[in-house]
Amino acid sequence: MGYTLVTRYASYRTVVFMELKEKIEALFAKTEFENADRDVYEEFKAALRRGEIRSAEKDADGNWQANAWVKQGILLGFRMGKMVEMSKPTETLRFFDKDTFPLRPMSLDDGVRIVMGGSAVRDGCYVAQGVVVVPPAYINVGAYVDEGTMVDSHALVGSCAQIGKRVHLSAAAQIGGVLEPVGAVPVVIEDDVLVGGNTGVYEGTIVRERAVLASGVILTRSTPVFDLVNETVIKSDGERPLEIPAGAVVVQGSRAVTKGFGHENGLSIYCPIIVKYRDEKTDASTKLEDYLR
Numbered sequence: 550m551g552y553t554l555v556t557r558y559a560s561y562r563t564v565v566f567m568e569l570k571e572k573i574e575a576l577f578a579k580t581e582f583e584n585a586d587r588d589v590y591e592e593f594k595a596a597l598r599r600g601e602i603r604s605a606e607k608d609a610d611g612n613w614q615a616n617a618w619v620k621q622g623i624l625l626g627f628r629m630g631k632m633v634e635m636s637k638p639t640e641t642l643r644f645f646d647k648d649t650f651p652l653r654p655m656s657l658d659d660g661v662r663i664v665m666g667g668s669a670v671r672d673g674c675y676v677a678q679g680v681v682v683v684p685p686a687y688i689n690v691g692a693y694v695d696e697g698t699m700v701d702s703h704a705l706v707g708s709c710a711q712i713g714k715r716v717h718l719s720a721a722a723q724i725g726g727v728l729e730p731v732g733a734v735p736v737v738i739e740d741d742v743l744v745g746g747n748t749g750v751y752e753g754t755i756v757r758e759r760a761v762l763a764s765g766v767i768l769t770r771s772t773p774v775f776d777l778v779n780e781t782v783i784k785s786d787g788e789r790p791l792e793i794p795a796g797a798v799v800v801q802g803s804r805a806v807t808k809g810f811g812h813e814n815g816l817s818i819y820c821p822i823i824v825k826y827r828d829e830k831t832d833a834s835t836k837l838e839d840y841l842r
Contacts, residue, residue: 569593570618577621582629590629593622600675603693604709605735613734613755620731623691626650650690689726713740725751734790743835753785757795759827765801766821776823796827
């Protein structure tokens with residue numbers, strides 16, 4: 550009986566979100582909007598906020614797929630919104646933005662620890678229970694930040710970025726967002742990844758579970774990654790993103806320019822290097838992360 554009720558509820562939710570998808574796709578084709586259209590958009594944004602829909606999901610084969618209609622819904626917010634003043638009367642600094650993207654409403658019941666000091670969490674993102682936000686951090690619209698993750702000081706979670714469980718985005722880590730093109734998979738950081746300080750992970754990159762990115766590592770779709778353990782070079786393949794393997798420990802490296810002016814002057818080019826895969830020693834060195842939460 551319980552299974553039947555669960556199945557019926559799942560089917561109901563599927564129908565509801567299919568209807569929402571159709572409404573968003575129809576609105577995206579419009580050039581002028583009515584009051585009722587804004588109601589649809591607010592329904593969509595609330596579903597984003599609850600984590601019921603997201604801009605990308607992992608399929609049965611473990612591959613990440615973009616939900617183009619969700620990105621279209623976020624873009625609708627920019628088209629529908631009107632510029633308004635977001636400042637409070639007591640604030641010296643003035644803020645002006647689209648009225649469709651205020652700060653995300655938060656309460657103690659959300660179970661999110663937001664340390665005092667000036668972080669911003671934009672409405673239309675999902676922030677799960679147990680997340681810690683250390684100021685000044687920024688989480689943009691469409692982002693998905695899962696349970697137990699720490700967004701440290703000066704860290705950025707870009708629009709539509711997908712952050713897994715128990716991730717640590719260290720100070721000044723920059724996780725780029727990919728809102729357009731709508732069919733592109735956004736940046737994904739899977740469960741239990743440690744992203745070091747001043748690290749940048751940008752368009753066209755997926756970091757698989759339990760990987761470690763040392764401080765200062767920069768990753769983009771066009772960045773070749775040299776795997777010393779397996780003696781191979783990891784690159785993006787056509788439309789597929791660059792994927793850092795599960796458990797990889799990535800550090801900054803360089804490779805010599807082999808010809809021309811660069812060679813004559815002893816120049817090198819930055820490249821990330823996988824020096825090992827996560828082991829007990831790595832786990833012990835990252836254990837402190839548990840206490841910070």
